[in-house]
Amino acid sequence: MKRKAFLFCLTLIAQVAAISTDASTHEPVVAASPDRVTPAIKLPVLGQLPSLAGATQWLNTEALDRARLRGKVVLVNFWTYSCINSLRQIPYVRAWADKYRKDGLVVIGVHAPEFDFEHDVDNVRRASQGLRVDYPVAIDNDHHIWDAFDNQYWPALYFIDAQGRIRHVKFGEGDYAASERVIQQLLTESGAHDVGTGLVAVDAHGPEAAADWSDLRSPENYVGYARLTGFASPAGIVTDRAHHYPAPSALQLNQWSLMGDWTMGRQAAVSQGTGGRIRYRFHARDLHLVMAPSTNGQPVRFRVTIDGKPPGAAHGVDVDSQGRGVVDTARMYQLIRQTGPVVDRQFDIEFLDPGIRTFAFTFG
Known part of the structure; x- marks a missing residue:
């Protein structure tokens, strides 16, 4: 399988609502909920969650597998820490992990290296800490998880429902509002109550800031x-x-x-x-x-x-x-x-x- 970087020419412009942020903390804030609930999105079943057994190591957690994730809504983010497209998406993934953890969302970052130095787990650990990535990270140095998903891009998002089914996929940057709506819908389907219908906003700085x-x-x-x-x-x-x-x-x-x-x-x-x-x-x-x-x-x-x-x-x-x-x-x-x-x-x-x-x- 050919592995390739997600080039900027394939990247879509981010579609993010204009929502206030707290500039003093640079942390995401949640917009006020709309007066009406967003209609459900039609989300087909695209397959089953593949095995995560190919991880050579895990950061921020013990090893996760399909049995431990049963009943959870899961967001899998393929990334690599020197990729600008991955870095610009990280603030949203980080914000979703923080906001929806209480509702049952499990975010998993699958770090699939592009360059030789990205195989060094200490480099990945250092980068994750600098990016404030505190959710589970699977070290996919041999691209076994990448291949199990038949993935081709950095970054890539896979949205899995509580029954372990892939319901939505997003390649590249952008469409953050639509991605968050998918998370909200899958959590509601799973039985979570009072899932917030507002959207996160991020105050990204340095390389994490959206491109011009x-x-x-x-x-x-x-x-x-x-x-x-x-x-x-x-x-x-x-x-x-x-x-x-x-x-x-x-x-x-x-x-x-x-x-x-x-x-x-x-x-x-x-x-x-x-x-x-x-x-x-x-x-x-x-x-x-x-x-x-x-x-x-x-x-x-x-x-x-x-x-x-x-x-x-x-x-x-x-x-x-x-x-x-x-x-x-x-x-x-x-x-x-x-x-x-x-x-x-x-x-x-x-x-x-x-x-x-x-x-x-x-x-x-």
Whole structure:
């Protein structure tokens, strides 16, 4: 089965009601219930809950199986912690888990890794804590649960009723109001009383904030040769061995290039000395780069510019206004968040220490 990331071009714009939030706590608040109950949605039976036995480990719980979940409404969320689409959905999944736990909802995050470093359970545990994910997480390092569901996307939501039947599926971001209505209906069907009919709202920050879909013209792209597009180095691609990449004369939108000494592998490009650089011409409010420290675990310092200047107010949460940052853990780093008009920009990142591993660019 082909496993692929859920690309932004397939992602739907979120449809979320305009509801007040408590900005002081950044926690979800529940809107007032409408005067009438929302009519029931016709939800067909799409299959039975597959086995969860393929999990190599569980976080935040003892191992769960179909017997322990019998009589519960279950929401299964396939995610991986360096995926921007997963990160932007997490605030809603987290809010639903909090709101409907008392009504009998069990949320299970199935962490199915995309990159090698996401197989490290300590990395997943650290990321889950940082994201305030306190519901059960199944570590699906071998993609056994992924295959049992015949899943193809990050993120994906599977809604299971109290009889263990899959009643609804949602791939990608968005449609949060519709997804919550499904949860409410399945809980009501299960016999839960006084299930709230209001919708959660989230006050998401940093990478969790919704993308600026109206001005997003740059797709997710990979730095390893297995899935890259738009590579515009004058030297072309040299795989699996060290090579010196000269600077390009110019880049068109969504073209990029390595500069300096790099080894391009299937998943990642690894810098072979100090001063390695990447240049990317993009059109988006946000620019992120999935990175990991050097193979010996030493942090790697970097500096970013936008159109040849420090980012200033356009810096992301992982850099300062001068564009300075440090890669100290394997994860996605938000490098640019523009505050002004979104136009075509040239992004540069220079690594001041050797050994950085760069995996994928994402935008928002």
